[in-house]
Amino acid sequence: MFLRNFKTPTILGLILALACGAYAADSRTKLKPGINLFSPQQDIEMGQEASKQADRELQLLNDRQAINYINSLGRQLAAHAPGEKYPYQFKIVNDTAINAFALPGGFIYVNRGAIEAADNEAQIAGVMAHEIGHVVMRHGTNQVSKAYLAQAPLAVLGGALGNNSIGSVLGQLGVSLGLNSLFLKYSRDAETQADVLGTQILHDSGYDPKAMVEFFEKIQAESKDRAVQFLSDHPNPENRITNVQHEIERLGGQAPNARSDSPDFHTVKMVLGSMPAPRKGAAPASNRSDNKNGRPQPPSTRIESFTQRWS
Numbered sequence: 048m049f050l051r052n053f054k055t056p057t058i059l060g061l062i063l064a065l066a067c068g069a070y071a072a073d074s075r076t077k078l079k080p081g082i083n084l085f086s087p088q089q090d091i092e093m094g095q096e097a098s099k100q101a102d103r104e105l106q107l108l109n110d111r112q113a114i115n116y117i118n119s120l121g122r123q124l125a126a127h128a129p130g131e132k133y134p135y136q137f138k139i140v141n142d143t144a145i146n147a148f149a150l151p152g153g154f155i156y157v158n159r160g161a162i163e164a165a166d167n168e169a170q171i172a173g174v175m176a177h178e179i180g181h182v183v184m185r186h187g188t189n190q191v192s193k194a195y196l197a198q199a200p201l202a203v204l205g206g207a208l209g210n211n212s213i214g215s216v217l218g219q220l221g222v223s224l225g226l227n228s229l230f231l232k233y234s235r236d237a238e239t240q241a242d243v244l245g246t247q248i249l250h251d252s253g254y255d256p257k258a259m260v261e262f263f264e265k266i267q268a269e270s271k272d273r274a275v276q277f278l279s280d281h282p283n284p285e286n287r288i289t290n291v292q293h294e295i296e297r298l299g300g301q302a303p304n305a306r307s308d309s310p311d312f313h314t315v316k317m318v319l320g321s322m323p324a325p326r327k328g329a330a331p332a333s334n335r336s337d338n339k340n341g342r343p344q345p346p347s348t349r350i351e352s353f354t355q356r357w358s
Contacts, residue, residue: 074297076243080130080185084192087131087152090185094152097228098136101156106141106325108159113139116315117157117175120168124176125153127251129244130183137175141325145266146277148231149178151187159319161277164265168312169249169258169305174277176248177259180241186233239284246294255305256295260288 085093108114121137133153140146143160150156155178157171165171181187233241242259249256266277284290295301 073299075247076294076297078184078240078244080183081189082192082196083185083189084195085185085188087133087185090131090182090188091133091152093188093191094150094154097150098154101150101154102138105156108139108141108319108322110139110318110322113162113315113318116311117162120172121155121175121179124172124248124252125179127248128179128183133182135179135182141322143324144277145269147174147178149181149187150231151182151185153179153182155179155182159322159325162316163319164269165262165312165316166265167258167308169254169307170262170265171312172252172254173245173249173256173259173262176245176252177241178245179248180244181233181237183244184237184240186237186241187228187231189237190232233282235282235284238281239287239290242284242287242291243294246291247298250295250298250302253302253304253306255301255307256291256298257301258307260291260295263288263291 117137117139121135125133125135135153135155137155137157139162140156140158142158143163144158145160145164146158147161148156155175157175157178161174162171165174246256246259249259
């Protein structure tokens with residue numbers, strides 16, 4: 048009886064109003080990866096090789112509780128990442144600097160210092176969501192693609208890239224797979240995209256997206272007293288905090304019953320805080336002994352020039 052008293056235009060008007068309301072509630076920024084000469088599978092292959100090199104260069108934590116926690120949190124966030132479903136892996140670097148980085152194909156490293164600096168789980172989730180954003184937007188291989196196009200445009204037109212291995216392409220560009228690789232040097236535009244997509248991933252994962260703003264405010268305040276490597280390695284886009292706040296508005300604000308913290312986060316943070324500070328210049332944990340007999344590996348006979356990496 049109730050519906051019979053409604054005129055058709057009235058019903059259509061209500062439907063239109065509901066549709067407009069739903070659109071207004073989530074009018075998120077639409078993002079599209081830039082030019083890329085590589086396939087998503089090649090992102091994974093490149094990331095795998097770079098990850099092996101990173102594992103040799105870094106001190107990685109092997110605390111099982113902390114590793115399980117950061118992988119569980121990372122998988123929750125990655126489940127809400129759009130686009131290609133990469134085989135995400137998350138590792139903790141035994142470094143007290145506030146930093147994190149992502150390699151192509153979903154290999155993400157979070158510094159112990161970033162976890163210790165976060166006030167709650169949502170804040171460290173924001174850091175990880177930002178790095179997942181770099182992976183989704185394929186910023187690493189986009190950088191390599193632009194460099195290759197600038198150096199060998201005719202080879203690309205001739206289809207030569209498809210016949211070359213990733214190692215061959217990187218060799219032509221003089222690009223290493225180490226921690227100073229071309230695919231870890233992002234532009235401010237790329238950082239903005241990672242911020243925006245990270246905000247969306249936080250929101251969709253049920254976390255309070257304002258946590259990303261809170262963490263940026265925190266590290267900016269700390270950077271006045273000491274060097275914060277995150278700001279050094281991630282070019283700071285203009286109006287970074289404002290951009291994130293605007294994206295939260297486009298998402299319709301904080302999700303109902305949004306999460307901000309968990310007991311597991313504080314347990315892991317306490318575990319990390321009780322560990323001794325990493326030794327300066329210590330060899331990565333994976334290289335400290337011979338796998339077969341446990342003896343230290345012999346000294347290297349290779350001589351290299353030293354280059355200071357400023358944070």
